[in-house]
Amino acid sequence: MVKTLYKYILKPILFRFDPEFIHNLFTSRGRLLGRFRLTRSILKNAFRYDSPSLHQEIAGIKFKNPVGLAAGFDYDGKLTEVLESIGFGFQSIGTVTYSPYEGNSKPRLARLPKSKSLLVNKGFKSDGIEKVLNRNVREWNETFKVGISIGATNSKECSTPKAQIEDIIKSFSYLKSHKLLERFSYLELNISCPNVLGSGSLADTENLEDVLSKIKELGIDKPIFVKFQLEIEWEKARKLIEIIIKYGVEAIIIANLLKQREGSEIRKEELESVKNLKGNFSGKPTFNLSNELIEKTYREFGDRIKIVGLGGIFNAEDAYEKIKRGASLVQLITGMIYEGPQVIGDINRGLERLLRKDGYKSVDEAVGSAVK
Numbered sequence: 001m002v003k004t005l006y007k008y009i010l011k012p013i014l015f016r017f018d019p020e021f022i023h024n025l026f027t028s029r030g031r032l033l034g035r036f037r038l039t040r041s042i043l044k045n046a047f048r049y050d051s052p053s054l055h056q057e058i059a060g061i062k063f064k065n066p067v068g069l070a071a072g073f074d075y076d077g078k079l080t081e082v083l084e085s086i087g088f089g090f091q092s093i094g095t096v097t098y099s100p101y102e103g104n105s106k107p108r109l110a111r112l113p114k115s116k117s118l119l120v121n122k123g124f125k126s127d128g129i130e131k132v133l134n135r136n137v138r139e140w141n142e143t144f145k146v147g148i149s150i151g152a153t154n155s156k157e158c159s160t161p162k163a164q165i166e167d168i169i170k171s172f173s174y175l176k177s178h179k180l181l182e183r184f185s186y187l188e189l190n191i192s193c194p195n196v197l198g199s200g201s202l203a204d205t206e207n208l209e210d211v212l213s214k215i216k217e218l219g220i221d222k223p224i225f226v227k228f229q230l231e232i233e234w235e236k237a238r239k240l241i242e243i244i245i246k247y248g249v250e251a252i253i254i255a256n257l258l259k260q261r262e263g264s265e266i267r268k269e270e271l272e273s274v275k276n277l278k279g280n281f282s283g284k285p286t287f288n289l290s291n292e293l294i295e296k297t298y299r300e301f302g303d304r305i306k307i308v309g310l311g312g313i314f315n316a317e318d319a320y321e322k323i324k325r326g327a328s329l330v331q332l333i334t335g336m337i338y339e340g341p342q343v344i345g346d347i348n349r350g351l352e353r354l355l356r357k358d359g360y361k362s363v364d365e366a367v368g369s370a371v372k
C-alpha cells in the first residue's frame with residue numbers, strides 16, 4: 001500500500017523538484033516527526049519490521065537488524081530520533097568535517113532514474129563537528145545504533161594529506177572529550193570520498209598508516225569503521241586492508257561512490273544528460289563492483305575484519321546478495337530515495353524470508369555463504 005502510494009503518486013511529484021530541495025524538505029519533516037512519541041509510534045507501526053533472526057552482535061554492538069542508513073543522507077545529524085521508527089537498525093551520521101563547509105557549487109545532485117542512480121557532488125557539505133554535536137544531534141534510543149563518519153574539511157588549506165590528517169585528528173580529539181561520545185556505537189573514518197579536494201590521498205599506505213596510528217594514540221574506546229573506495233585494484237586494496245586490520249579497525253565499509261563514467265552501467269542517454277556536471281554515482285551502477293570487492297575482502301580477510309556492504313541495494317534480494325558475499329551489515333541511501341521509506345521494513349521482512357528459505361536461523365549464519 002505505502003509502496004504503491006510512494007511509487008505512483010508521491011515519487012512522480014517529488015521527482016519534479018530539485019533533488020536537494022526535496023532532501024532538505026524530508027530532513028526537516030523527518031526531524032519534526034521524530035520529536036514526538038506519537039508520531040514515532042505511528043511511523044513504527046506503519047514501517048518497522050522486527051524479528052530475533054535479524055539480531056546480531058558486531059564489534060560488541062548489538063544490532064536489532066542489519067540495515068543501516070549510509071553516510072551522506074543525514075550528513076548534519078538531524079534525524080537520529082526518527083530513523084529507528086522507519087525501520088533502520090543503525091545509521092552513520094555525516095560525513096562530518098571539523099570546520100563547516102557550504103558544499104561544492106550547485107547543482108551538486110542529479111537523478112538518473114533509468115539507471116537507478118544519483119549523481120553526487122556535495123563534497124562534504126557540513127555544519128562542522130561543533131554544531132553537529134552541540135546543536136543538531138538529538139537523543140536516540142539505546143536500541144538504535146549510531147555512528148559518526150569523519151572526513152577532512154573540504155578546503156584549500158586541507159588539500160594536502162598532512163593537513164587532511166591533522167584536520168581529521170582535530171575532529172576525533174573533539175569527539176573524544178565530548179559527552180556524546182559515550183552514546184555513539186562506532187566512529188567511521190572516511191578515506192574514500194571522490195568529490196573533495198585532495199581526494200584519495202588517504203587511500204595511500206603511508207597516509208593511511210599515519211592517520212590510523214594517530215587515531216589510535218588518542219586512545220578512544222570505541223570501535224572504528226573505515227569507509228573504503230569502490231574502484232581500487234585488488235593489490236592496492238589488499239595492502240590498505242592489511243593496515244586497517246593492523247590498527248584494530250573493526251569493520252570496513254564497502255564502498256563509496258562510482259567515479260568511472262565510460263564503460264559503467266549508467267545508461268548512455270543519462271550519462272549524456274549529466275556530461276557537464278561534476279560528480280560521482282550511487283545506486284545500481286555500484287552494485288556489482290561493490291559485491292565483487294566485498295567477496296574478495298571476505299575471502300581473504302573475513303576471519304579478521306567485519307564487512308559492511310553497500311551500493312545499489314533496492315530490495316531484500318540485493319541486501320541478501322551482499323550478505324552471502326560476506327557483509328554482516330548493509331547500508332543504503334539511493335534505494336530509499338527511489339523505492340520510498342517503507343523499503344527498509346520490506347528489506348528486513350524479505351531478509352527473514354530469504355534466510356528461512358535457505359535454512360538459516362540468523363543473519364550471521366548466511367554471512368559469506370556464497371564464498372567458496
Ligand SMILES: Cc1cc2nc3c(=O)[nH]c(=O)nc-3n(C[C@H](O)[C@H](O)[C@H](O)COP(=O)(O)O)c2cc1C
Binds near residue numbers: 312
Ligand atoms: C546524496 C549522497 C551523499 C553522499 N555523501 C556521502 C558522505 O558524505 N560520506 C560518505 O562516506 N559517503 C557518502 N555517499 C556515498 C554513500 O554513503 C554510499 O556509499 C553510496 O551512495 C552507495 O550506496 P547507495 O547505492 O545505497 O546510495 C553519499 C551518497 C549520496 C547518494
